[in-house]
Amino acid sequence: MTRHSDSRLRSTVIRVEFVALLAALALFLSTVEYLIPKPVPFMRIGLANLPLIIGLGLLHEREYLLLALLKILGQGLVTGTIFSYIILFSFGGTVSSAFIMFLLYRYGRRYVSLVGISIAGAMASNITQLQLSRVILFGDAARFIAPPFLMVGFATSIVLGLFAERFVSRSSWYAEHAQQEHLA
Amino acid sequence: MRATNVKLFMGIISLPAILLQNNLIGIVLQTIYVIVLSVTSGRKFRVLPNLILLFSVSSAHLLQPNGLLLFTIGSFSVTLGALLLGARKALALIALLYLSHYMVTGKPQFPGRLGRLISLQFFYFDAITTKWRGIAPKRPFILAIDKLLHTVSEQSAGDRQRSESAPAMASAIDLARQGVHVVVLWGLFLAGSLHVLPVLI
Numbered sequence: 001m002t003r004h005s006d007s008r009l010r011s012t013v014i015r016v017e018f019v020a021l022l023a024a025l026a027l028f029l030s031t032v033e034y035l036i037p038k039p040v041p042f043m044r045i046g047l048a049n050l051p052l053i054i055g056l057g058l059l060h061e062r063e064y065l066l067l068a069l070l071k072i073l074g075q076g077l078v079t080g081t082i083f084s085y086i087i088l089f090s091f092g093g094t095v096s097s098a099f100i101m102f103l104l105y106r107y108g109r110r111y112v113s114l115v116g117i118s119i120a121g122a123m124a125s126n127i128t129q130l131q132l133s134r135v136i137l138f139g140d141a142a143r144f145i146a147p148p149f150l151m152v153g154f155a156t157s158i159v160l161g162l163f164a165e166r167f168v169s170r171s172s173w174y175a176e177h178a179q180q181e182h183l184a
Numbered sequence: 185m186r187a188t189n190v191k192l193f194m195g196i197i198s199l200p201a202i203l204l205q206n207n208l209i210g211i212v213l214q215t216i217y218v219i220v221l222s223v224t225s226g227r228k229f230r231v232l233p234n235l236i237l238l239f240s241v242s243s244a245h246l247l248q249p250n251g252l253l254l255f256t257i258g259s260f261s262v263t264l265g266a267l268l269l270g271a272r273k274a275l276a277l278i279a280l281l282y283l284s285h286y287m288v289t290g291k292p293q294f295p296g297r298l299g300r301l302i303s304l305q306f307f308y309f310d311a312i313t314t315k316w317r318g319i320a321p322k323r324p325f326i327l328a329i330d331k332l333l334h335t336v337s338e339q340s341a342g343d344r345q346r347s348e349s350a351p352a353m354a355s356a357i358d359l360a361r362q363g364v365h366v367v368v369l370w371g372l373f374l375a376g377s378l379h380v381l382p383v384l385i
């Protein structure tokens with residue numbers, strides 16, 4: 001009995017460490033993205049969302065939620081925006097996209113590729129952020145920024161989805177962990 | 185109180201003084217104060233993003249005319265009330281952003297399980313950035329990331345435990361210094377509320 005609960009505890013610790021590793025990868029990728037020159041100001045590929053996409057095949061519901069939460073808090077701490085209005089945008093965007101992507105992966109994986117999941121996540125995130133900008137920043141004028149914002153989000157999410165597809169098919173690290181998750 | 189959390193608590197106590205500020209001169213002074221605090225603590229200040237925020241939020245408020253009509257552009261009316269309201273809101277957002285920057289310069293440690301998880305995340309972040317330097321070649325990027333993840337995954341949590349040390353307690357000077365910032369920010373709020381500062385609208 002004790003040995004059983006000990007091994008369960010150890011397994012939980014290992015899983016939590018794995019989530020922390022993915023969250024750290026999100027932080028690292030956001031700094032990598034910062035170094036990439038942007039063709040349009042404020043245009044981001046959203047590389048930091050890659051761990052959220054690859055995590056779909058590796059994590060359970062709670063772990064996935066924890067990853068989203070750690071990504072928000074970690075980025076907020078690194079950029080110093082954790083106690084500002086920006087964290088609301090980060091929270092709204094990340095949680096809504098994580099929720100939609102998780103649902104799509106869980107119930108529609110057969111019909112939707114990671115590119116489709118990435119697009120759905122980006123649209124959920126952008127729509128939530130537009131609603132927040134309407135309430136917090138611009139009022140009704142937010143409708144003027146909606147078309148370019150959604151178009152840029154659509155284009156960059158395709159790039160990110162393709163990148164995630166390639167990572168999942170080529171990474172031996174991912175294959176190893178996906179197999180462990182499958183066996184568990 | 186832990187030395188790492190003094191700025192965090194100072195910021196939390198000062199947040200309402202900025203959020204509740206109704207006086208434009210008051211919010212301008214509070215914004216300048218927190219920007220100076222943030223910059224002197226080593227954070228960067230960039231003019232352009234702040235100007236864009238100030239301009240865009242102020243412009244968005246012009247869609248709802250309010251107060252004295254300044255001029256018209258076609259059928260579009262530019263009113264003083266809407267302009268100043270937008271500017272006040274934008275300045276409050278900028279002030280909160282730089283207060284947030286200042287709050288994290290003390291590298292705050294969160295309590296409980298979440299705090300331990302965040303420090304674990306930063307342990308791995310350090311490991312990733314350190315190991316990334318040793319990864320060669322870095323192209324193709326996907327294979328470099330794959331190699332990086334293999335390397336970091338092998339690192340044991342024991343390394344983390346050994347690297348953690350007990351946090352120092354805040355000195356009386358630290359507490360007094362942060363207390364001064366709280367008094368200044370709340371003082372500016374009171375000066376605005378009690379009309380000690382000039383009222384523009």
